[in-house]
Amino acid sequence: MPDPEYAFLDAGSVPGYVAADPVLAALVDTGDLEPVREVGDGNLNLVFVVRDRSGRGLVLKQALPYVRLVGPVWPLSPRRAWHEAHALRLHGALAPDGVPRLYGYDEARYVVAMEDLSDHTVWRTALNAGRRHDGAAEALGRYVADVAFGTSALGLDSTRLKDLQARSVNPQLCGITEDLVLTEPFAGATRNTVLPANAPDAAALLDDTDVGAEMGRAKWIFMTRAEALIHGDLHTGSVLVRAGGGAVDGTVGSTRAFDTEFSFHGPVAFDLGTLWANHVLAASRAIAQGEDERAAWILDLVPRTWNAFEQRLRDRWPERVDPRALTGGVLDGLLSRWRSEAWLFGAAEAARRIVGMAKVSDVETLPAELRAGAARGVLHVTRRWVRERHADADPTRAARIAGDLLAEHRTQ
Ligand code: SR1
Numbered sequence: 001m002p003d004p005e006y007a008f009l010d011a012g013s014v015p016g017y018v019a020a021d022p023v024l025a026a027l028v029d030t031g032d033l034e035p036v037r038e039v040g041d042g043n044l045n046l047v048f049v050v051r052d053r054s055g056r057g058l059v060l061k062q063a064l065p066y067v068r069l070v071g072p073v074w075p076l077s078p079r080r081a082w083h084e085a086h087a088l089r090l091h092g093a094l095a096p097d098g099v100p101r102l103y104g105y106d107e108a109r110y111v112v113a114m115e116d117l118s119d120h121t122v123w124r125t126a127l128n129a130g131r132r133h134d135g136a137a138e139a140l141g142r143y144v145a146d147v148a149f150g151t152s153a154l155g156l157d158s159t160r161l162k163d164l165q166a167r168s169v170n171p172q173l174c175g176i177t178e179d180l181v182l183t184e185p186f187a188g189a190t191r192n193t194v195l196p197a198n199a200p201d202a203a204a205l206l207d208d209t210d211v212g213a214e215m216g217r218a219k220w221i222f223m224t225r226a227e228a229l230i231h232g233d234l235h236t237g238s239v240l241v242r243a244g245g246g247a248v249d250g251t252v253g254s255t256r257a258f259d260t261e262f263s264f265h266g267p268v269a270f271d272l273g274t275l276w277a278n279h280v281l282a283a284s285r286a287i288a289q290g291e292d293e294r295a296a297w298i299l300d301l302v303p304r305t306w307n308a309f310e311q312r313l314r315d316r317w318p319e320r321v322d323p324r325a326l327t328g329g330v331l332d333g334l335l336s337r338w339r340s341e342a343w344l345f346g347a348a349e350a351a352r353r354i355v356g357m358a359k360v361s362d363v364e365t366l367p368a369e370l371r372a373g374a375a376r377g378v379l380h381v382t383r384r385w386v387r388e389r390h391a392d393a394d395p396t397r398a399a400r401i402a403g404d405l406l407a408e409h410r411t412q
């Protein structure tokens with residue numbers, strides 16, 4: 001068991017912690033706080049919402065020296081909090097409406113202080129509840145593009161790029177992704193689990209040598225292609241949405257990516273594929289529940305994300321730092337490769353949420369008899385996306401393939 005050399009926060013100690021920090025103390029009335037709430041529902045950290053009675057607030061997120069989901073038997077460096085703050089700072093400068101505002105970082109206790117977005121909802125929660133936020137996919141596509149441009153050789157000169165790459169090396173968190181997302185679903189692992197009804201589907205995935213070879217390529221790309229300071233874990237549970245005009249849903253008023261602790265200099269398509277996969281998972285739920293029209297809306301988020309991403313990069317292309325070398329054909333080549341790699345990374349993320357250890361509520365909270373068909377459909381999407389990405393990587397086609405397979409395999 002790790003021996004923590006720093007004190008963990010709890011609801012009782014947070015008010016004193018805030019009051020002792022002049023920057024944080026200026027953000028709320030420390031003499032008139034509401035009871036502090038611990039709201040961490042992710043796999044790794046403690047998260048506290050601090051609000052005063054006039055409505056001002058902030059959030060403190062503290063990294064534990066182990067994986068919260070599992071406990072001290074799985075030690076994990078709390079330095080991941082530094083990576084979260086680092087990415088929030090840089091992403092916030094490039095996409096100010098794309099992430100929570102960073103208020104500060106405490107390197108002694110691994111605490112990130114950031115904007116309170118309690119008026120937002122986790123996008124996965126909203127999707128599971130049948131709510132729509134039109135425009136959120138496009139906002140995320142633009143966020144990924146702004147970050148890709150501003151932290152890569154498109155927006156940085158050689159020296160600044162290499163300095164950023166060096167500072168962004170995040171081996172422990174990358175190791176989790178390399179194991180849980182890019183290896184274990186396809187090679188087998190004792191911590192993989194599925195419903196008994198899905199055991200043949202998981203076995204077929206393991207036996208699929210084409211998928212195995214392509215996932216080896218995916219892992220190679222993830223481990224070697226230091227393109228941009230990507231989010232690194234951009235699933236719908238890492239996104240907050242708020243409808244415009246105080247509505248419950250409808251046109252989105254605010255879309256923020258959070259939980260940037262997995263950030264590192266990696267392949268741009270990883271973030272796109274992770275988003276796409278989680279739209280497939282949300283659609284598998286809707287199709288299992290017989291909501292085919294809503295599933296079609298969800299799957300349309302796949303091309304919407306891509307189109308906004310591509311358009312933003314084309315719009316920003318004239319600003320590139322090295323127009324002598326980066327000529328027009330380079331952008332077309334990058335976009336073509338990222339489009340195809342998004343299918344591959346999307347396939348990996350979809351499969352790991354079905355057979356791997358970190359599952360998602362979209363599928364897990366379905367009744368077991370519906371869950372088996374949804375899970376089977378998602379695994380078929382994985383295997384087909386891996387094969388089809390070389391033929392024609394049009395994102396609309398990826399969505400259509402997913403919709404057809406989810407409908408074909410749903411429990412009747
Ligand atoms: C042990 S961490 C499991 C998962 O939680 C995070 O949100 C990442 O998705 C990671 O793979």
Ligand code: MG
Nearest residue numbers: 042233238259
């Ligand atoms: Mg997370």
